[in-house]
Amino acid sequence: MDIYETIRQDHDEARGLLDMVVNTPKTDTAALADGFGRLKRHLWIQHRVEEAVFYASLTHCDGIDLEAMQAVHVHNLANGLLEAMDAEPIGNEAWFAHLGELDATVRAHMDQEETAVFTEARRHFSDDDAALLGRSMATRLSLAKEVLEPSESLVAELDGTDGEAERSRAVELGPC
Secondary structure (H helix, E strand, O other): OOHHHHHHHHHHHHHHHHHHHHOOOOOOHHHHHHHHHHHHHHHHHHHHHHHHHHHHHHOOOOOOHHHHHHHHHHHHHHHHHHHHHHOOOOOOHHHHHHHHHHHHHHHHHHHHHHHHHHHHHHHHOOHHHHHHHHHHHHHHHHHHHHHHOOOHHHHHHHHOOOOHHHHHHHHHHOOO
């Protein structure tokens, strides 16, 4: 799978998460909190990995730096909206206003990437380059998700301990 398909699949997941949060009843704050948490983690991972793999590679191409920088700027805008949402009680008027702006900003950005930016990138990347970048991005996305979205079994295991064994071991080891 090449970089374009990898990004498109990741965008589809982001669109699904946006749909889920936007369509959650306004009174269901538990579902809003869960959906928002999942969306926030997904966008955070997606932005960092996309910038590290796709946009870092594009910055080495002649004539594309401006588009790459604009995309990173939009990632920063979206991250700012996520932070603004974090600062508000879930489900209040300001939170929903930020959600509407985030939804519009992220969807427009993804659409622009999948058309104009991909078209420009195809002029600079060979098929082999695109495949290599796709594998790199897929690997990084997978690793980041594994770290930031622990499996249910790991969460259950961690929830089942009170941390006493870890504190005891730390005392046994003494200062570093």
